[in-house]
Amino acid sequence: MPGSGGEAAEVADSDMIDHGLRFEFDGDVERITLADPDRRNALGLERMESLTAHLRAIDTSASASVVVIDAEGPAFSAGHDLGELCGIDLESSRAVFDACVDLMTTIHVIRQPVIAAVDGVATAAGCQLVASCDLAVATSRSTFATPGVRIGLFCSTPMVPISRAVGRKRAMQMLLTGNPIDAATAAEWGLVNMVTADDGLTDAVDALVADITRWSSHTIAIGKEAFYEQIDRTEIDAYDFTRRVMSDNAVDDVAQEGIRAFLDKRAPQWPESAEG
Amino acid sequence: MPGSGGEAAEVADSDMIDHGLRFEFDGDVERITLADPDRRNALGLERMESLTAHLRAIDTSASASVVVIDAEGPAFSAGHDLGELCGIDLESSRAVFDACVDLMTTIHVIRQPVIAAVDGVATAAGCQLVASCDLAVATSRSTFATPGVRIGLFCSTPMVPISRAVGRKRAMQMLLTGNPIDAATAAEWGLVNMVTADDGLTDAVDALVADITRWSSHTIAIGKEAFYEQIDRTEIDAYDFTRRVMSDNAVDDVAQEGIRAFLDKRAPQWPESAEG
Amino acid sequence: MPGSGGEAAEVADSDMIDHGLRFEFDGDVERITLADPDRRNALGLERMESLTAHLRAIDTSASASVVVIDAEGPAFSAGHDLGELCGIDLESSRAVFDACVDLMTTIHVIRQPVIAAVDGVATAAGCQLVASCDLAVATSRSTFATPGVRIGLFCSTPMVPISRAVGRKRAMQMLLTGNPIDAATAAEWGLVNMVTADDGLTDAVDALVADITRWSSHTIAIGKEAFYEQIDRTEIDAYDFTRRVMSDNAVDDVAQEGIRAFLDKRAPQWPESAEG
Numbered sequence: 001m002p003g004s005g006g007e008a009a010e011v012a013d014s015d016m017i018d019h020g021l022r023f024e025f026d027g028d029v030e031r032i033t034l035a036d037p038d039r040r041n042a043l044g045l046e047r048m049e050s051l052t053a054h055l056r057a058i059d060t061s062a063s064a065s066v067v068v069i070d071a072e073g074p075a076f077s078a079g080h081d082l083g084e085l086c087g088i089d090l091e092s093s094r095a096v097f098d099a100c101v102d103l104m105t106t107i108h109v110i111r112q113p114v115i116a117a118v119d120g121v122a123t124a125a126g127c128q129l130v131a132s133c134d135l136a137v138a139t140s141r142s143t144f145a146t147p148g149v150r151i152g153l154f155c156s157t158p159m160v161p162i163s164r165a166v167g168r169k170r171a172m173q174m175l176l177t178g179n180p181i182d183a184a185t186a187a188e189w190g191l192v193n194m195v196t197a198d199d200g201l202t203d204a205v206d207a208l209v210a211d212i213t214r215w216s217s218h219t220i221a222i223g224k225e226a227f228y229e230q231i232d233r234t235e236i237d238a239y240d241f242t243r244r245v246m247s248d249n250a251v252d253d254v255a256q257e258g259i260r261a262f263l264d265k266r267a268p269q270w271p272e273s274a275e276g
Numbered sequence: 277m278p279g280s281g282g283e284a285a286e287v288a289d290s291d292m293i294d295h296g297l298r299f300e301f302d303g304d305v306e307r308i309t310l311a312d313p314d315r316r317n318a319l320g321l322e323r324m325e326s327l328t329a330h331l332r333a334i335d336t337s338a339s340a341s342v343v344v345i346d347a348e349g350p351a352f353s354a355g356h357d358l359g360e361l362c363g364i365d366l367e368s369s370r371a372v373f374d375a376c377v378d379l380m381t382t383i384h385v386i387r388q389p390v391i392a393a394v395d396g397v398a399t400a401a402g403c404q405l406v407a408s409c410d411l412a413v414a415t416s417r418s419t420f421a422t423p424g425v426r427i428g429l430f431c432s433t434p435m436v437p438i439s440r441a442v443g444r445k446r447a448m449q450m451l452l453t454g455n456p457i458d459a460a461t462a463a464e465w466g467l468v469n470m471v472t473a474d475d476g477l478t479d480a481v482d483a484l485v486a487d488i489t490r491w492s493s494h495t496i497a498i499g500k501e502a503f504y505e506q507i508d509r510t511e512i513d514a515y516d517f518t519r520r521v522m523s524d525n526a527v528d529d530v531a532q533e534g535i536r537a538f539l540d541k542r543a544p545q546w547p548e549s550a551e552g
Numbered sequence: 553m554p555g556s557g558g559e560a561a562e563v564a565d566s567d568m569i570d571h572g573l574r575f576e577f578d579g580d581v582e583r584i585t586l587a588d589p590d591r592r593n594a595l596g597l598e599r600m601e602s603l604t605a606h607l608r609a610i611d612t613s614a615s616a617s618v619v620v621i622d623a624e625g626p627a628f629s630a631g632h633d634l635g636e637l638c639g640i641d642l643e644s645s646r647a648v649f650d651a652c653v654d655l656m657t658t659i660h661v662i663r664q665p666v667i668a669a670v671d672g673v674a675t676a677a678g679c680q681l682v683a684s685c686d687l688a689v690a691t692s693r694s695t696f697a698t699p700g701v702r703i704g705l706f707c708s709t710p711m712v713p714i715s716r717a718v719g720r721k722r723a724m725q726m727l728l729t730g731n732p733i734d735a736a737t738a739a740e741w742g743l744v745n746m747v748t749a750d751d752g753l754t755d756a757v758d759a760l761v762a763d764i765t766r767w768s769s770h771t772i773a774i775g776k777e778a779f780y781e782q783i784d785r786t787e788i789d790a791y792d793f794t795r796r797v798m799s800d801n802a803v804d805d806v807a808q809e810g811i812r813a814f815l816d817k818r819a820p821q822w823p824e825s826a827e828g
Contacts, residue, residue, distance in 0.1 A: 389724070389728050410721070410724045410728070411721060411724055411725055411728070412721065440720065441719065441720060441721065466718075466719045466720075466721055466722055466741075467721070468721070469721050469722070469725050484729070487728075487729040487730075487731060488728050488729055491701045491702060491704075491728075491730070492701075492704050494704075495701055495704045495705070495706050496701060496706070496728060498706050498708070499701060499706030499707070499708060499711075499727055499728070500728075502706065502708040502711070503711055503715065503723070503724065503727065506708075506711065506712060506715075507715060507720065510784035511657075511660075511712060511713070511716065511783075511784055512657065512784075514712045515653045515656070515657065515709065515712055518708040518709045518711065518712055519646075519649040519650060519652070519653045519709055520646075520649075521706075521708045522649050522705070522706070522707075522708040522709045523642065523645040523646040523648065523649040523650075524642070524645075525704075525705055525706060525708065526637050526640060526645045526648070526649070526705055527640060527641065527642050527645050528704070530704035531637075531703065531704040531705040532638070532639070532704075533704065534702070534703030534704030534705060535634050535637055535638050535703055535704075535705065536638060537703070538634060538703050539634055539635065539638060544703070544704065546704070
């Protein structure tokens with residue numbers, strides 16, 4: 001698989017910087033910060049590979065319950081690194097977009113929910129990154145765009161998750177004009193879950209994280225995997241898959257404890273493994 | 277097929293109670309009421325089987341034009357019967373979720389439009405039931421949630437129709453947090469069609485029913501079947517199917533009378549069979 | 553292929569009338585006007601064939617950058633020609649709906665973005681036409697409906713693009729009742745991109761056209777083709793397709809000039825072929 005040279009990445013047990021990414025782990029939340037504001041957090045090849053490798057390591061170690069991706073500076077991410085694409089040959093171009101797809105699909109396959117915390121401009125692959133996260137919170141001053149058409153490079157990979165989030169006509173409008181939408185519009189169209197005051201992002205993300213980390217990581221891993229497994233199927237195939245997932249889930253130790261606690265009107269005592 | 281022991285069910289020609297369900301038929305509308313408020317209209321195995329069997333009987337008899345599903349008490353439905361799931365073995369668990377899928381897909385395959393009339397809390401499989409109905413009306417005090425994650429039992433079958441109704445990020449937010457959404461949000465997200473005042477549900481549902489029952493049941497049966505047949509196909513496959521449906525429909529007696537009446541500026545006289 | 557007798561159509565280099573359609577070309581925009589207000593711009597078989605043939609010719613000649621479809625009179629289009637359907641035989645009925653599907657899918661496969669400029673009533677196949685265009689702008693007095701159920705002819709082909717634009721429950725509501733929605737609702741549901749004042753349609757469409765024609769037609773053709781190619785695929789298949797499209801696009805002359813100009817902070821000089 002191209003661009004997967006970072007397989008040996010380990011989960012940070014303290015602050016760590018790699019290719020302009022900062023990784024922080026607080027025992028529940030793995031926070032990944034795009035920390036290259038001077039280059040508007042562009043997603044160069046090595047940065048994407050590093051991000052993908054770390055997401056995989058987070059999945060494998062299963063120590064975190066939730067992943068938050070945020071950014072430093074006025075741009076969440078300006079998308080691909082245009083310096084890297086200038087004068088590129090076809091083989092290298094393919095490596096870049098393969099690595100990009102690898103990153104975006106890895107977000108869906110890791111066990112932890114991934115939350116984009118956006119304060120600023122998210123364009124092209126940066127907007128795609130927001131669309132690819134399971135959840136997204138944005139400040140009111142944030143904007144979203146797919147401006148590739150303006151430089152002759154149509155946002156054809158970003159269109160994949162963006163068109164599935166906002167629908168056909170709205171995606172076409174963004175793609176064909178390159179015009180940005182504001183955060184309120186992004187929320188109305190389903191590209192982000194909620195909009196906060198410009199100084200309220202941290203609190204809103206913390207609250208959302210707390211609303212998820214209180215539940216069993218084991219159960220969330222089952223549900224997230226089922227979600228992406230069913231979403232592209234016909235309804236009947238989606239049901240053929242999920243009814244097995246849910247009937248198996250119902251007899252596991254975590255669900256049985258949860259059900260008993262609910263019926264007994266007491267807090268559940270999750271089995272050790274359910275926290276993993 | 278598991279859980280289909282109720283095939284012999286007959287359409288009520290007067291009030292009838294079966295497994296906490298009340299069936300009323302007024303000559304045009306078959307009303308099914310979840311009538312077990314003490315157990316928050318939980319969808320136990322036998323209740324789901326009874327509901328499915330009656331929906332099939334309503335389809336076969338073709339006497340009603342529309343089906344309305346409403347409920348007694350503060351909960352529309354709290355979803356699966358947790359008492360039934362507590363200590364359940366895998367085989368029985370499979371029977372429960374097979375019966376649930378059977379119910380939800382039966383709503384789509386019967387000839388009559390099915391309208392959910394919601395006043396109160398619709399959670400888990402109760403929320404799935406609302407999502408599965410062709411149309412839904414809710415009072416402003418109604419709420420919708422997929423809280424399975426809170427008891428370790430992720431709402432993996434409810435996610436199927438809910439994610440198809442509200443989109444990815446909104447479904448993920450409901451599923452991962454378990455937090456409820458209010459009726460206004462449910463309407464904005466497309467989970468329900470309209471919100472009424474808390475004392476306006478009956479009038480709104482009656483008006484919606486009247487807007488449907490005035491048209492030919494024959495035509496509606498053609499359209500409803502085509503809708504679910506096409507919705508999961510690629511656009512080109514959907515067209516390959518629907519263009520045959522519509523060109524056949526155009527030459528049938530009902531359409532020809534409807535077209536002639538329209539051109540003559542008179543009310544159509546539907547053929548006898550069109551009312552069936 | 554049925555109904556494609558108009559293959560020999562040529563792009564208008566001046567005003568041209570054909571089957572109640574007016575074609576105007578201003579060097580950048582091909583404007584197609586439904587110019588039969590007395591028959592509420594009904595989409596009869598020959599009119600649909602003419603429209604399809606001209607769209608194909610516009611694609612082949614590649615002289616226009618954008619296509620605008622507008623209409624004369626109070627109806628954008630009332631849909632199929634009911635006089636034509638009255639007393640029709642099955643073979644002719646099939647020819648009508650084959651031609652309709654041919655028209656709607658041709659909108660998606662031509663290289664130019666197609667914008668519906670709606671001022672008035674768009675019903676049945678007229679509403680389908682709006683749903684099928686890449687973008688749509690509507691005046692506030694415009695309305696949209698799928699009223700086929702009222703004449704016994706369910707809108708089974710219109711449901712294909714309409715259900716994909718507005719979602720299941722909203723499409724069902726339109727289809728089962730035949731009730732119209734207003735322009736604001738159509739925008740909220742994603743059926744049209746924007747609503748203008750009743751006297752503001754021309755300006756809004758001109759602005760939207762200007763926001764697209766400033767970019768390379770070559771790039772837009774790549775992107776539009778990729779959009780419809782990926783939209784019905786699973787996400788992973790969509791990515792397998794689009795990553796090749798985008799990596800090939802990145803090394804083409806237009807993108808390389810666009811990237812260089814962006815890095816040099818100057819306006820791009822598109823290669824001659826990019827304007828075509």
